[in-house]
Amino acid sequence: MKEGTKYFYQYAVKVICTADIPGTSQTSSSVLPGMYQTAVNIHNPSMETAHFRVKLVLAEPSKFIEDTLKPNYATRWDCDRITVAFGPFIHGVEGFLVIESSHSLDVTAVYTAGKVGDQVESIDVEQIREREIVREPDPSPEGLDHFKVYEVDKVEVDFHVRLTDQFDATPKEARLESLRYFANPTRKVHHNAQVDIKDANRHLTWYAIIQEQPEPRRTVRFINQFGQHSVDIGKPRFLLVPTQKTSDEGSVFPETLDHYKCYEVLQVNSGPTLPVVILGDQFGSQDNVQVGKLRFFCLPVMKEWDGSEPHDIMNADDHLAVYDIPHKDRELEIAVRDQFEERGLKVIRSIGLAVPTEKQVVKVHRN
Numbered sequence: 136m137k138e139g140t141k142y143f144y145q146y147a148v149k150v151i152c153t154a155d156i157p158g159t160s161q162t163s164s165s166v167l168p169g170m171y172q173t174a175v176n177i178h179n180p181s182m183e184t185a186h187f188r189v190k191l192v193l194a195e196p197s198k199f200i201e202d203t204l205k206p207n208y209a210t211r212w213d214c215d216r217i218t219v220a221f222g223p224f225i226h227g228v229e230g231f232l233v234i235e236s237s238h239s240l241d242v243t244a245v246y247t248a249g250k251v252g253d254q255v256e257s258i259d260v261e262q263i264r265e266r267e268i269v270r271e272p273d274p275s276p277e278g279l280d281h282f283k284v285y286e287v288d289k290v291e292v293d294f295h296v297r298l299t300d301q302f303d304a305t306p307k308e309a310r311l312e313s314l315r316y317f318a319n320p321t322r323k324v325h326h327n328a329q330v331d332i333k334d335a336n337r338h339l340t341w342y343a344i345i346q347e348q349p350e351p352r353r354t355v356r357f358i359n360q361f362g363q364h365s366v367d368i369g370k371p372r373f374l375l376v377p378t379q380k381t382s383d384e385g386s387v388f389p390e391t392l393d394h395y396k397c398y399e400v401l402q403v404n405s406g407p408t409l410p411v412v413i414l415g416d417q418f419g420s421q422d423n424v425q426v427g428k429l430r431f432f433c434l435p436v437m438k439e440w441d442g443s444e445p446h447d448i449m450n451a452d453d454h455l456a457v458y459d460i461p462h463k464d465r466e467l468e469i470a471v472r473d474q475f476e477e478r479g480l481k482v483i484r485s486i487g488l489a490v491p492t493e494k495q496v497v498k499v500h501r502n
Contacts, residue, residue, distance in 0.1 A: 142186075143267060143495050144236045144238070145235050147266070148233075148263050150230060151166070152227045169248050170250070171246070172213070175212040175234075175243070176211050176241075176244075177211070179206060179209070180239070182206050184203055187203070189202070189212065190233050193230040200220055239496065240265075241262075242263040245259075278391075280321070280337055281490055282320055282488070282489040283414055283416045284457065286315065286483045286484050286486050292314060292475070293312065294440065295441070296308075296310075296374070297439040297440075299437040301451070302497075306437075307346055308346070308347065310344065312345055314343075315373070317340055318489060319416040321414050325360060325412045336380075336388070339378055339395070341373050342373060344373060346371055353368050353398075353498065354366070354367050355368055355496070356496040356497075357456065358493050358495060359490045360490065365406070366400050373431065374438070379472045379473070380469055393449055394446055397432070398434075399431060403428075406429070418482070419465070421485065427458055432457075433456075435448045435454070436448065440474070452493065452494075454491070454492040456490050457488070458487060460485065462485065464483070465483070466484075
């Protein structure tokens with residue numbers, strides 16, 4: 136198993152691999168006289184390799200057997216394979232084959248029955264219902280802060296970059312056309328639980344991007360301290376760039392902070408009731424903040440820019456979900472430095488909250 140693999144889908148398949156032969160020791164009160172066989176077919180319809188595991192549940196469950204399935208590949212667990220993996224069984228077996236997977240799978244069971252020593256007399260095919268394994272939200276990923284997002288006076292720019300995130304096999308060209316927002320790390324109080332700032336030097340400048348290459352609609356399931364969400368995302372809209380706030384005495388550049396590519400949220404399929412929180416950052420505190428509409432889902436991204444070394448992804452599991460918050464005016468001027476240049480920014484108002492998030496499952500919509 137790949138280290139850190141998590142299983143989000145479960146399938147429980149009834150299996151019967153036995154015979155009832157009157158007048159012999161192979162007699163069962165649970166089935167009519169005859170031979171019974173089950174074949175469980177598993178197909179991975181996604182564009183990513185699925186990690187899955189299988190166990191047999193009789194009176195007690197067996198240990199899991201782990202496996203992988205490449206995109207668009209299929210495998211089968213039939214009575215012979217079940218017997219080799221979990222047996223031996225003297226007179227066959229009847230129970231549940233339980234499958235847990237990192238990706239959504241197609242699981243179909245084929246049941247056949249016939250007279251002993253004769254041909255098949257009946258066949259039944261059943262599509263197995265998928266069950267989501269819902270976990271409690273973990274604390275924010277270690278090392279990644281919450282960020283309070285501020286609108287700034289728009290700064291026109293013209294930078295061309297190549298970006299590669301977890302959705303991409305090859306880099307995609309993007310043009311940065313303006314700097315729109317700035318983000319401070321923030322303390323957050325939610326349900327009387329306080330999450331403090333981990334690194335006060337970490338800031339992000341938000342550049343609006345134009346990417347010519349199209350992106351498919353994707354359904355993403357993720358979890359954070361607010362709960363579990365399922366959303367559809369579309370085009371990338373922003374590149375978040377690690378930034379030093381040089382107007383702060385003693386500040387240093389945040390070398391261990393990733394770049395992030397932010398995709399617009401087209402639709403929220405499911406999600407928790409969003410809370411009221413308290414926020415506190417280097418610009419001040421804000422009480423009774425009602426977390427609002429989910430706007431962006433952001434992935435860590437590798438950035439290439441002519442004239443500089445590529446900036447690789449350092450923390451691949453760290454993502455950000457960005458929510459609206461009530462706007463609050465906060466007019467002040469700051470000086471910042473990112474990997475493009477140094478500049479002054481005029482902060483106008485607070486507009487959003489970026490929350491550390493764990494990405495679980497991605498489904499690509501096919502036209």
